[in-house]
Amino acid sequence: MTEVFNPLVSRTLSQLPHRLHRKSSWTEHTPFAMLLVELLQPRTIVELGTQHGVSYCSFCQAVDELQLPTRCRAVDTWKGDAHATYYKESVYTELLEHHRRYESFSQLLRMTFDEALPQFPAASVDLLHIDGLHTYEAVKKDYETWRPKLSERAVVLFHDTMETQNGFGVHQLWRELSPNFPAFNFEHGHGLGVLAVGAQAQQPVLDFLATASANPASTRALFAALGRRVQLETEKQWLARQSAFGRTLAALKSKPHSA
Ligand SMILES: C[S@@+](CC[C@H](N)C(=O)[O-])C[C@H]1O[C@@H](n2cnc3c(N)ncnc32)[C@H](O)[C@@H]1O
Numbered sequence: 001m002t003e004v005f006n007p008l009v010s011r012t013l014s015q016l017p018h019r020l021h022r023k024s025s026w027t028e029h030t031p032f033a034m035l036l037v038e039l040l041q042p043r044t045i046v047e048l049g050t051q052h053g054v055s056y057c058s059f060c061q062a063v064d065e066l067q068l069p070t071r072c073r074a075v076d077t078w079k080g081d082a083h084a085t086y087y088k089e090s091v092y093t094e095l096l097e098h099h100r101r102y103e104s105f106s107q108l109l110r111m112t113f114d115e116a117l118p119q120f121p122a123a124s125v126d127l128l129h130i131d132g133l134h135t136y137e138a139v140k141k142d143y144e145t146w147r148p149k150l151s152e153r154a155v156v157l158f159h160d161t162m163e164t165q166n167g168f169g170v171h172q173l174w175r176e177l178s179p180n181f182p183a184f185n186f187e188h189g190h191g192l193g194v195l196a197v198g199a200q201a202q203q204p205v206l207d208f209l210a211t212a213s214a215n216p217a218s219t220r221a222l223f224a225a226l227g228r229r230v231q232l233e234t235e236k237q238w239l240a241r242q243s244a245f246g247r248t249l250a251a252l253k254s255k256p257h258s259a
Pocket residue numbers: 024025026048049050051052053054055056075076077078079080081084111112113114131132133
């Protein structure tokens with residue numbers, strides 16, 4: 001029986017993510033990511049497209065804090081793509097350093113999404129986050145090639161459902177898929193589609209989706225506000241680092257040269 005989702009009983013919703021990065025466009029969805037791990041209690045999480053690791057580390061943080069027996073895998077070439085742009089090696093090495101704390105249950109798979117497929121048995125993935133190249137063709141291919149890997153309780157997340165410019169086509173796939181499953185689309189943070197694909201979805205996930213779908217405006221307002229808090233924290237920490245750097249630089253400049 002469906003029950004109303006009650007955010008007050010959540011252990012994760014008020015948490016701030018440890019992994020923040022100013023260049024990630026995913027920051028505002030981290031509160032939902034952590035809540036979803038709590039509701040779904042996934043046995044396996046796979047992320048396609050990780051870059052700085054903001055989304056991925058928020059899943060890992062929730063797994064860690066809730067002490068779940070979840071296996072997490074992030075797949076990325078860590079080279080970039082036409083939408084994310086092509087970036088330098090330090091994106092990977094910095095994430096590797098932060099990620100050390102999750103190594104007991106998580107792995108960064110540095111390869112293409114296709115190369116990673118054989119590592120996962122059929123019907124084994126409970127949570128799949130698709131965030132690679134965002135053209136319609138690419139995201140459809142990612143969904144279809146990974147579809148056989150989804151379990152009976154699987155949830156799929158699609159980022160950038162609200163982007164319609166610059167060749168982004170997630171919105172089109174979302175329009176095709178979302179009428180066929182329990183689903184909800186967050187409109188802030190470039191859009192995040194939540195699709196309960198598995199035929200035997202977990203009841204807490206169904207409760208959340210039913211409550212959100214019956215109350216879309218207040219659900220979107222709540223998660224946008226929670227997301228803005230994380231975005232502001234990201235900016236605050238960045239400014240603090242900048243001013244610490246500025247102070248160090250000023251101190252070095254004022255130091256007399258020794259002979
Ligand atoms: C938008 S970024 C991911 C952002 C990330 N989820 C976050 O939290 O900010 C997309 C990433 O997908 C990766 N990518 C795109 N297509 C890929 C493919 N076919 N195989 C492996 N990595 C891919 C790129 O290297 C890039 O790092």
